[in-house]
Each structure stands twice: as C-alpha cells, then as structure tokens.
Amino acid sequence: xxxxxxxxxxxxxxxxxxxxxxxxxxxxxxxxxxxxxxxxxxxxxxxxxxxxxxxxxxxxxxxxxxxxxxxxxxxxxxxxxxxxxxxxxxxxxxxxxxxxxxxxxxxxxxxxxxxxxxxxxxxxxxxxxxxxxxxxxxxxxxxxxxxxxxxxxxxxxxxxxxxxxxxxxxxxxxxxxxxxxxxxxxxxxxxxxxxxxxxxxxxxxxxxxxxxxxxxxxxxxxxxxxxxxxxxxxxxxxxxxxxxxxxxxxxxxxxxxxxxxxxxxxxxxxxxxxxxxxxxxxxxxxxxxxxxxxxxxxxxxxxxxxxxxxxxxxxxxxxxxxxxxxxxxxxxxxxxxxxxxxxxxxxxxxxxxxxxxxxxxxxxxxxxxxxxxxxxxxxxxxxxxxxxxxxxxxxxxxxxxxxxxxxxxxxxxxxxxxxxxxxxxxxxxxxxxxxxxxxxxxxxxx
Amino acid sequence: xxxxxxxxxxxxxxxxxxxxxxxxxxxxxxxxxxxxxxxxxxxxxxxxxxxxxxxxxxxxxxxxxxxxxxxxxxxxxxxxxxxxxxxxxxxxxxxxxxxxxxxxxxxxxxxxxxxxxxxxxxxxxxxxxxxxxxxxxxxxxxxxxxxxxxxxxxxxxxxxxxxxxxxxxxxxxxxxxxxxxxxxxxxxxxxxxxxxxxxxxxxxxxxxxxxxxxxxxxxxxxxxxxxxxxxxxxxxxxxxxxxxxxxxxxxxxxxxxxxxxxxxxxxxxxxxxxxxxxxxxxxxxxxxxxxxxxxxxxxxxxxxxxxxxxxxxxxxxxxxxxxxxxxxxxxxxxxxxxxxxxxxxxxxxxxxxxxxxxxxxxxxxxxxxxxxxxxxxxxxxxxxxxxxxxxxxxxxxxxxxxxxxxxxxxxxxxxxxxxxxxxxxxxxxxxxxxxxxxxxxxxxxx
Numbered sequence: 001x002x003x004x005x006x007x008x009x010x011x012x013x014x015x016x017x018x019x020x021x022x023x024x025x026x027x028x029x030x031x032x033x034x035x036x037x038x039x040x041x042x043x044x045x046x047x048x049x050x051x052x053x054x055x056x057x058x059x060x061x062x063x064x065x066x067x068x069x070x071x072x073x074x075x076x077x078x079x080x081x082x083x084x085x086x087x088x089x090x091x092x093x094x095x096x097x098x099x100x101x102x103x104x105x106x107x108x109x110x111x112x113x114x115x116x117x118x119x120x121x122x123x124x125x126x127x128x129x130x131x132x133x134x135x136x137x138x139x140x141x142x143x144x145x146x147x148x149x150x151x152x153x154x155x156x157x158x159x160x161x162x163x164x165x166x167x168x169x170x171x172x173x174x175x176x177x178x179x180x181x182x183x184x185x186x187x188x189x190x191x192x193x194x195x196x197x198x199x200x201x202x203x204x205x206x207x208x209x210x211x212x213x214x215x216x217x218x219x220x221x222x223x224x225x226x227x228x229x230x231x232x233x234x235x236x237x238x239x240x241x242x243x244x245x246x247x248x249x250x251x252x253x254x255x256x257x258x259x260x261x262x263x264x265x266x267x268x269x270x271x272x273x274x275x276x277x278x279x280x281x282x283x284x285x286x287x288x289x290x291x292x293x294x295x296x297x298x299x300x301x302x303x304x305x306x307x308x309x310x311x312x313x314x315x316x317x318x319x320x321x322x323x324x325x326x327x328x329x330x331x332x333x334x335x336x337x338x339x340x341x342x343x344x345x346x347x348x349x350x351x352x353x354x355x356x357x358x359x360x361x362x363x364x365x366x367x368x369x370x371x372x373x374x375x376x377x378x379x380x381x382x383x384x385x386x387x388x389x390x391x392x393x394x395x396x397x398x399x400x401x402x403x404x405x406x407x408x409x410x411x412x413x414x415x416x417x418x419x420x421x422x423x424x425x426x427x428x429x430x431x432x433x434x435x436x437x438x439x440x441x442x443x444x445x446x
Numbered sequence: 447x448x449x450x451x452x453x454x455x456x457x458x459x460x461x462x463x464x465x466x467x468x469x470x471x472x473x474x475x476x477x478x479x480x481x482x483x484x485x486x487x488x489x490x491x492x493x494x495x496x497x498x499x500x501x502x503x504x505x506x507x508x509x510x511x512x513x514x515x516x517x518x519x520x521x522x523x524x525x526x527x528x529x530x531x532x533x534x535x536x537x538x539x540x541x542x543x544x545x546x547x548x549x550x551x552x553x554x555x556x557x558x559x560x561x562x563x564x565x566x567x568x569x570x571x572x573x574x575x576x577x578x579x580x581x582x583x584x585x586x587x588x589x590x591x592x593x594x595x596x597x598x599x600x601x602x603x604x605x606x607x608x609x610x611x612x613x614x615x616x617x618x619x620x621x622x623x624x625x626x627x628x629x630x631x632x633x634x635x636x637x638x639x640x641x642x643x644x645x646x647x648x649x650x651x652x653x654x655x656x657x658x659x660x661x662x663x664x665x666x667x668x669x670x671x672x673x674x675x676x677x678x679x680x681x682x683x684x685x686x687x688x689x690x691x692x693x694x695x696x697x698x699x700x701x702x703x704x705x706x707x708x709x710x711x712x713x714x715x716x717x718x719x720x721x722x723x724x725x726x727x728x729x730x731x732x733x734x735x736x737x738x739x740x741x742x743x744x745x746x747x748x749x750x751x752x753x754x755x756x757x758x759x760x761x762x763x764x765x766x767x768x769x770x771x772x773x774x775x776x777x778x779x780x781x782x783x784x785x786x787x788x789x790x791x792x793x794x795x796x797x798x799x800x801x802x803x804x805x806x807x808x809x810x811x812x813x814x815x816x817x818x819x820x821x822x823x824x825x826x827x828x829x830x831x832x833x834x835x836x837x838x839x840x841x842x843x844x845x846x847x848x849x850x851x852x853x854x855x856x857x858x859x860x861x862x863x864x865x866x867x868x869x870x871x872x873x874x875x876x877x878x879x880x881x882x883x884x885x886x887x888x889x890x891x892x
Contacts (some may be wrong), residue, residue, distance in 0.1 A: 029650065031667035035788065063667070155633055165630050166612050166671075183629060184611050187601060204475070220696065221477035221509070223689040225612075225671065242688050243669040246695070250666065253699045254783055260706065261779035261867055262772060270784035271794065275801055279808040282776045289772055290813050294820050296764035301824070307760055314753055314760045318742035318767050318875050325768075326708060326735055326868040330728045333707035337700055338716035342481065348717065355721055362725040367736050374740050378747070421707055421867055422772040429764050 009036055013044055022051055030056060034063035037072065038269035046075030058087050066096045068269060086112055089163060091136050091244065094123035131215050132208035134248060135229045135238035136163035141171045142195055144178055149191035155183065167226035169236045170199045176234045179203060205230055208237050213252045216245035217342065256340055259417035260333060262289065289422055295430040296321075303437040306444075312379050313440055316387045317433070319371070323391060324432040325425030327363060328398035331356050332424045335403040339416045346411040349404055356403040357396050364395030386440040393439070394432045401428060455482055459490055468497055476502060480509035483518065484715035492521030504533050511715060512542045532558055535609060537582050537690065540569035577661050578654035580694060581675045581684035582609035587617045588641055590624055595637035601629065613672035615682045616645045622680045625649060651676055654683050659698045662691035663788065702786055705863035706779060708735065735868055741876040742767075749883040752892055758825050759886055762833045763879070765817070769837060770878040771871030773809060774844035777802050778870045781849040785862045792857040795850055802849035803842050810841030832886040839885070840878045847874060 012020040025033060025048070033052070037045045037060065049072050052060060061069060061084055073081055085093060097120065112120065119137055126132025140162045142151040151168070159165040168186075170178045179201035189198055205228040206215045219227050219242060226239040255265035262285035300307065307314055335352065338344040344352065368388035375384025402424045406416035458466040471479060471494065479498070483491045483506065495518050498506060507515060507530055519527055531539060543566065558566065565583050572578025586608045588597040597614070605611040614632075616624045625647035635644055651674040652661045665673050665688060672685040701711035708731035746753065753760055781798065784790040790798065814834035821830025848870045852862035886892075 029648075029668070038789070152633065159630065159634055165633070183633065184605065187598065187611070187629065187633070188605055202475075220689075220692050222475070225688070242671070242692075243666075246666050246688075246692055249692070250695070250699075250787070253696075253703075254787065257699075257703060257706065257779060257783050260703065261776045263776045263780065270780065270789040271797075275804045275808065278780070278801070278805045282773070282805070283809060283812060286769065286772060286776075286809055286813060287816060290765065290769050290816055291820075293765040293768050294824070296768070297761045297820070297824055300761040300764070304757065304761070308757050311750065311754050311757075314763070315743045315746040315750070317760070317763050318746070318879065319736065319739040321764050321768070322739050322742070322771075322872060322875055323732065323736050325771075325871070326732060327728070329868060330707045330709045330732075333703060334709065334716060334724070337703050341696070341700065343484070343716040351717075355724070358721045359724045359728070362721065363729060363732055366729060367732060370733060370736055374737075374743070378740070378743055422775060425771070425871075426768060429768055433764065 013040070013047075018051065021048065025051055025056075030059040031063050033060045034068075037064060038068045039271045042071050042075050045072050049076070050080070054083075058084065062088060062092055065269060068272065069096050071272070082112075086116060089136065090116070090119040090123055090138065091134055091163075091238075093120050094133055097124060126208055129212055130208060131206050131210045131212050131229050131240055132237070134212050134244050135208065135240050136244075137238040138162050139169060139236065139239045140165055141169045141175075141236055142181065144170050144172055144194075144196045144199060146195050147191065148186050148189040148193045148195065148198065151181070151186050151195050152191075155186070164226050164239060164241050167224070167228070167239060169228045169239070170195060171236060175236070177205060177228060177230045177236050180205075180228055203228075206240070207232065212240070212248050215240055216248040216252075219245045220249065221342075252340070256336065256417040259415070260336065260420050262286070262420040262422040285420070285422070289426050292423075292426045293429065296433055299430050299433045299437075303433075306437055306441060310383070310440070310444060312383045313386070313437075315379060316371075316375065316383065317436075320387060320390060320394065320436050321429045321432050323367060324394040324398045324428045325421075327360060327395045328402035328424040328428040329421035331360070331399040331402035332406060332419055332421055335406045336416050336419065339406055339410055344407070346407045349407040349411070352407060353400050353404045356399040360396035360399030361392065363399070364392035367391050367395065382443060383440075386436070386443045389443070390432070390436040390439045393435050394428070397431065397435070398424070398428045401431075459486075459493075464497065467494065471497055471502075476505040477509050479506045480514075483510060484514045485717045488517050488521050491518050495522070496526070500529075504530065508534060508538055514715060514718060515542050517718070528558075532562055535582065536562070536565040536569055536584065537580055537609075537684075539566050540579055543570060572654055575658055576654060577652050577656045577658045577675050577686055578683070580658050580690050581654065581686050582690075583684040584608050585615060585682065585685045586611055587615045587621075587682055588627065590616050590618055590640075590642045590645060592641050593637065594632050594635040594639045594641065594644065597627070597632050597641050598637075601632070610672050610685060610687050613670070613674070613685060615674045615685070616641060617682060621682070623651060623674060623676045623682050626651075626674055649674075652686070653678065658686070658694050661686055662694040662698075665691045666695065667788075698786070702782065702863040705861070706782065706866050708732070708866040708868040731866070731868070735872050738869075738872045739875065742879055745876050745879045745883075749879075752883055752887060752890075755892070756829070756886070756890060758829045759832070759883075761825060762821065762829065763882075766833060766836060766840065766882055767875040767878050769813060770840040770844045770874045771867075773806060773841045774848035774870040774874040775867035777806070777845040777848035778852060778865055778867055781852045782862050782865065785852055785856055790853065792853045795853040795857070798853060799846050799850045802845040806842035806845030807838065809845070810838035813837050813841065828889060829886075832882070832889045835889070836878070836882040836885045839881050840874070843877065843881070844870070844874045847877075 009024055012024055037048055138161055140155055140158050142154055155165050166183045168181050170181050172178055179199040180203050181195055181199050185198045204218055204222055208229050208231060215227060225242045228236055229238045229240055231237050258265040264281045368391045371391050372384050372388040375387050406419040409419050410416045455470055458470055483494055569579060584607055586601055586604050588600055601611050612629045614627050616627050618624055625645040626649050627641055627645050631644045650664055650668055654675050654677060661673060671688045674682055675684045675686055677683050704711040710727040814837045817837050818830050818834040821833050852865040855865050856862045
C-alpha cells in the first residue's frame with residue numbers, strides 16, 4: 001500500500017476512504033479545507049463537512065462564501081443544520097441569509113434561539129452593501145467616567161462573547177458615542193487613570209447605512225483594526241472589524257476586475273460556478289458590444305469605395321484598431337483603479353485628459369515609427385505612411401477618451417468600473433477607422 | 447472676505463495664505479493631508495509638510511508612498527530631515543530606502559541613531575517582496591513558562607515601543623518560536639494560569655524570506671491580526687501586521703490590474719506620475735503587441751485574393767476580431783483573478799479548458815444569431831452566414847485560449863497577470879482571421 005501522504009484528496013474521495021479523509025482533514029488548516037469544499041460538488045462537500053469535528057466545522061464554515069455555505073447547509077439534516085447556524089457570528093449569518101432564497105432564510109431564522117434571531121434580524125434590516133450588514137453587533141462599550149482598571153474589569157466580564165476587544169467604543173451616560181479606547185492603552189495606562197483622559201476622540205466612525213466599501217477603504221487609510229458604527233442618534237450599534245473590511249475590499253477588487261473585462265461580477269468560487277452561470281455573467285456585455293461594433297461595419301461601408309480601390313488598406317485594419325484599443329484600455333484601466341483607491345476625483349477630469357492626451361501622443365509617435373518600418377517592408381510606403389499618421393492621432397484620442405470616460409461616468413453616478421477595456425476598445429474601433437480612412441484619402445489624394 | 451470653509455486648498459496655496467493653510471491642515475485627517483501632498487508638486491508638498499506640527503507630520507509622512515516620501519524629504523533641510531526619518535517605524539523606513547537612490551539611502555542611514563540604523567539595516571538585508579522587508583521587528587515576545595499575569599507585566603513594561611501587542615510570540619528557553627498568545631486571552635485568563643496552557647500552537651507563521659504577498663493572503667484567509675516571522679533556526683524576528691498586509695494585497699491588486707491592461711505597474715500616486723513615467727509603463731507592451739499584430743497583416747495578405755473578390759468580407763473584420771478578443775479577455779481576466787485569490791491552481795488546466803470551451807460555444811451561438819440578423823440586414827445572407835459560423839468557432843477558441851494561458855504561464859513560473867487581456871486579444875485576432883477566411887472560402891465555394 002502506498003503511503004497516505006502521496007494520495008490526493010481526489011483519490012481519497014474517489015475511493016470513499018473515510019479513514020484517509022479524516023486523516024487528510026486533521027492535517028490541513030481550516031482555510032485549506034474550506035477551499036476544497038468550495039471546489040467539491042454538493043455530495044462530496046457535505047461528506048467532508050460531516051467528517052469534521054464540531055469546533056473545526058464551524059471555523060471551516062465561516063471561511064466559506066455564502067453560496068458555498070448554502071451548498072453545505074442544504075445537504076445537512078435538520079439538527080446538524082441548526083447547530084451550525086446557531087454558532088455562526090451574527091454578521092456572517094446575516095450575509096448568508098441575505099444571499100439565500102426567502103424560504104431558506106425563514107428556515108434558518110426559525111431554528112435560532114430568540115437572542116440569536118434578534119441579532120441577525122437587526123443586521124438584516126440594513127440595505128445591501130451597507131456597513132450594517134457587515135458590522136459585529138457584539139461589542140464591549142465602556143463609559144467615559146470609569147478608570148482604566150474598571151474598564152479592564154468590564155472587558156474581563158463581557159469580553160468573551162465580543163468579536164473584538166482591541167477597540168472599545170467609549171460612551172457617555174446617554175449611551176452616545178464619544179470616541180474609542182484601545183485595549184493596548186488600557187493595559188499600558190496606570191490603573192487609576194480615567195478613561196476620559198485616554199479616549200481618542202479623533203478616530204473616524206461611520207453610520208450603519210454608509211457604504212461598506214468606503215468604510216473599509218477608510219479603515220485601510222487610517223490603519224485602524226475596528227471602526228465604530230453608530231445610528232442617526234449617535235448611539236453605538238457595533239464595530240466593523242478589519243478582517244471583514246479586508247474581505248469587502250477584496251470582493252470589491254474582484255468585482256472591479258470582472259467589470260474591467262466586461263463581465264458581470266458573480267458571487268462565489270470560480271471552480272464551483274457552472275457553464276451557464278459563467279456564460280450569463282458575460283453574455284449581456286458581449287451582446288451590447290457586438291451591437292456597438294455594428295458601427296464599425298457602417299463606417300467601413302461609407303469608405304467601401306476607398307477600400308475597393310486600395311485593398312492593401314484592409315490589411316492594416318486589425319493592427320490599427322487593435323493598437324488603438326490597447327492604448328485606450330491602458331488609460332481606462334489606470335483611471336478606474338485610481339478612482340477606486342481614491343487617487344483621482346471626478347473633478348480632475350481636465351487635468352487627466354490633458355496629461356493622457358500627451359501620453360497618447362508620445363506612445364503614438366513611438367508606434368508610428370515601428371508601423372512605418374513594418375508597413376514599408378510588408379506592403380508599400382504610401383500605405384505605411386497612412387497607418388503611421390493614423391496611429392499618432394488614434395493613440396492620443398484613445399488615451400484621452402479611455403481616461404476621461406470613467407471620470408465622467410463617476411460624475412453622473414455610474415460605477416466607473418463599467419467603463420471597461422472592451423467598451424473603450426469597441427468605441428475607439430469605429431472612430432479609429434474614420435481617422436484611418438480620412439488620413440488615407442489625404443495621403444492617396446482620393 | 448468669504449468664509450474660510452468655502453476656499454479650497456488650491457486657492458489657499460495660490461494665495462500663499464499660511465494662516466488659511468494651517469487652519470485647513472488642522473481641520474483635516476492625516477490620510478486626507480497625505481493624499482493632497484501626493485497630488486501637490488514638490489515645493490507645495492514641502493510647504494504643507496513644514497506647516498504641520500511635529501507629531502502629525504510623522505503620521506502624515508507614514509501615510510505617503512515611498513516615492514512621495516522621497517519628494518518631501520528631498521525638499522527639507524538636513525536637521526528636519528533627520529528628525530522625520532529617525533521617528534519612522536523601521537519597516538516603513540526600510541521600504542523608503544529600498545526605493546530610493548543609493549546616495550539618498552546612505553544619507554538617511556547616516557542620520558540615524560545606532561539602534562535605529564541597526565534595525566533598518568537588518569530589514570534591508572532581505573530581498574525585495576520578502577516578508578522581511580515588511581515585518582515590524584519591534585515585538586514583545588513572552589516565555590512559555592510565565593503566568594498570564596507575568597506576561598501582562600512584560601507587555602506593560604515593553605509594549606510602549608512595539609508596533610502591536612495584540613499578538614505576542616511565545617518562545618522557549620532557547621528563544622525558539624513555539625506559538626502565539628493574544629492579548630485578549632491574556633486579559634481574559636485567570637492571572638495565575640501559565641502561558642503554556644493558553645498558547646496557540648496551530649497558528650501559521652512564515653519565514654522572513656517568504657513571499658510577502660502569499661503571507662498577506664494567508665493572513666486574510668486565516669483572519670489573524672499579525673503573523674509571526676521566524677528565521678531558518680525558528681527564532682522570532684518580528685511580526686507582519688494586518689495593516690501592512692492590507693497594503694501589500696492592495697498593491698498586488700493594483701499591479702495585477704495594471705498588468706491586465708498590458709501596462710507595467712508603477713509605484714506611486716496616479717496624479718503625481720509624469721507623462722514620461724506613464725508612457726514608459728505602457729510603451730514596452732504596446733511595442734510587443736504591435737509587433738505581434740503584424741501577424742494579422744500576414745494572415746490578411748495570404749487571403750488577399752479572397753478579400754479582393756468579396757470586398758464585403760472586410761466590413762466585418764473589426765466586428766469579428768473585436769468580439770473574439772472580448773470573449774478571450776473575459777476568460778483570461780476570470781482565470782487570472784481566480785489564480786490570484788487561490789481559487790484555481792495550474793493543475794486544474796484541463797477542467798478549466800473544457801468548461802471555458804463550452805462557455806465560449808454558448809456565447810458564440812448567441813452572438814451568431816445577432817450577427818446573422820445584422821449581417822443579413824446590412825450586407826447579404828452569404829456574408830452574414832460566414833460571420834455567424836466564424837463567431838461560434840472564434841468564441842470557443844478565444845475562451846479556451848484565454849483561460850488556459852494564465853494557468854500555463856503559472857506552471858512555467860511566469861506571473862499569470864502578464865497574460866493580459868490585450869495580449870490574448872492580439873493572439874486571438876490573427877487566429878480568428880484565419881478561421882473567418884477559411885469559413886468564408888467554404889461558404890462562397892472559393
């Protein structure tokens with residue numbers, strides 16, 4: 001018999017080797033197991049999940065995306081199901097329910113203890129993508145008139161159930177938010193020092209209805225481990241913790257990257273997404289783009305006589321529109337990212353346009369030299385000259401359009417990531433062809 | 447005189463209104479000031495920086511990217527310069543020096559106290575993109591045989607200078623790493639409980655020479671606030687903290703996004719990058735792509751006779767290669783992202799190829815119907831049929847190639863993000879044209 005280590009999880013699953021699977025599970029970290037669960041089909045995922053001991057099962061479960069949690073829960077029997085859900089953190093549970101069908105959500109809420117149900121339901125009241133959906137309601141707040149020692153006693157008595165005790169909201173007698181104190185400052189301060197002297201009143205805080213991505217980026221900019229969340233009356237509702245903020249930022253980046261290639265973002269694991277699901281996430285944009293590309297057919301029809309008299313011009317169409325598209329895509333991607341991380345604002349549009357126009361001219365001039373050489377070698381100098389001159393204009397035009405469209409989209413309230421590279425490419429294609437044929441008509445004296 | 451609030455920083459700078467600038471600085475958060483410094487030119491950046499009081503100046507400075515830190519430091523006079531550098535965290539300083547010219551680095555190291563210089567120099571010994579460059583060497587380690595109360599006393603006496611005290615490495619008598627204990631567990635444990643009973647031995651740790659992006663993603667997967675860093679003899683060198691890990695992940699995402707549009711990543715702020723710098727980050731790829739695009743010229747030359755006899759075929763060239771490129775770009779972007787976040791491994795290549803091929807067929811069939819309608823309306827049914835049939839084949843081919851190239855790149859040790867959408871598009875262009883003309887020759891019986 002070969003040694004166990006040499007056999008992959010796939011082999012063990014195919015052999016239904018329960019002993020081997022248990023050993024494999026014991027040897028791997030929860031996040032590695034979660035990754036394999038996400039890649040497995042429903043039956044295998046549930047089998048693996050049931051082989052985990054209770055404590056580890058919960059840790060693994062919390063690592064899963066909501067769609068994969070759903071997959072596992074659907075396959076468990078009722079009691080096991082309720083146990084898992086009851087032990088999840090309320091914010092994770094709210095996210096799971098937010099993505100589940102209504103019948104499933106009712107089923108889960110019915111299985112909870114009244115206290116747990118109240119916490120989850122409170123979180124569910126906030127709109128999608130709001131801080132309220134992601135915050136941890138179980139926090140330890142301290143009153144401003146106690147001493148550091150008394151505050152530490154509060155942490156000792158109530159800290160076991162809180163998600164974090166490193167950032168403690170400080171409240172006044174009316175339970176209004178005053179600022180935060182860190183556990184570090186409490187531990188390092190003399191015991192008798194009042195909290196009112198060590199409270200940090202300048203730390204940012206957010207409202208439960210604020211956008212969660214902006215809150216997460218604020219945490220990243222200010223290097224805090226947790227951000228207090230308040231209601232409209234300035235009362236503390238919970239904390240947004242850094243681990244949840246990192247997930248939010250990563251999900252937003254994944255979404256932006258998907259949008260950049262003109263795909264709709266989908267939730268869940270790449271390997272567990274089906275053919276139809278993937279096709280659906282890409283179909284709408286491909287359809288819109290092919291309709292937009294009809295414009296290139298119309299443009300070419302207008303210049304059909306020029307094309308018929310100098311067929312060699314057709315040879316360079318893919319090279320010219322391709323290069324223009326690439327230059328536009330580069331500028332658009334840079335602008336979308338700069339907007340996402342807050343380096344550029346929509347009112348910078350004129351400065352950005354002027355700079356990218358010059359970048360495009362520099363790049364176009366460089367490419368024109370190359371195109372002139374290639375064109376002269378492969379076809380003839382006249383065609384090559386038309387291509388070279390067109391490239392300079394097309395690159396400047398593409399970089400300007402590509403960089404300003406995301407900023408203008410943001411200004412009129414559209415997600416700038418929608419201005420994807422393929423969208424810019426398609427729009428630049430049609431205008432690039434117009435430029436090319438007008439230049440060619442001048443060069444050939446048609 | 448109009449109220450101060452209505453005047454922007456730009457106005458204040460243009461008027462040289464020092465009082466107004468000081469008020470503006472007092473009203474804004476360090477990260478907002480850092481953002482403005484990055485956007486300002488050198489003279490203005492130094493002016494703003496000098497107007498900050500000493501404590502806030504350091505906080506603002508640490509928020510800046512190394513290139514912008516460099517800009518501010520170059521403009522300060524020597525004593526002020528040394529003060530700022532001396533007070534930076536050693537890991538931030540190491541990163542600043544890592545990006546600065548050698549003369550500048552020597553100048554900075556010379557200005558440091560021996561203790562500070564030793565810390566920085568130790569960090570500088572690690573290769574770029576290694577954990578060693580990003581870790582915080584100033585940590586509080588506790589010995590495994592002390593009690594929780596004694597460990598807390600260690601934190602109180604030495605914690606003031608450490609970057610974090612929430613995760614404490616636990617060491618044995620030979621100073622070897624055993625595991626970690628959290629400040630939370632120390633505070634919540636009975637005072638007399640030995641650390642050896644509460645130490646968590648299962649938490650992951652990394653070597654100083656490990657890749658920092660992998661370490662950061664490991665932190666994200668395991669939800670830890672700090673990751674112990676050890677040397678080859680298992681001795682504790684420092685901690686990688688979550689705020690540095692978030693910066694690493696964001697920088698890696700920004701880099702991947704830049705690569706996806708075939709730009710070289712550049713360090714620093716989008717608004718402070720010059721025209722030449724931006725052009726340089728994009729020039730190499732544009733040059734490579736235009737040379738690769740010469741292939742499309744050659745392909746069209748081969749089919750020049752077909753093109754001359756049916757000029758209408760040329761009308762659909764941009765639409766066909768554009769759509770094929772879009773389908774390929776979508777698949778490539780999805781695969782690159784799935785690799786980056788660890789959802790796919792390079793050995794999944796066959797599963798991915800088979801799935802994406804089917805996704806491409808579904809999408810191609812849908813687009814073929816649209817193309818048939820458009821083509822029949824604009825030109826004629828025979829050309830439309832050629833386009834439609836080609837689209838099905840091209841989309842399946844593009845999705846398969848686009849998704850598998852990043853996985854194959856990873857397998858042979860190339861950064862998969864280099865397989866950018868424009869690269870896939872350019873390669874698909876040439877093959878798409880071959881498919882199109884072969885199909886057209888069949889349809890027209892040429």
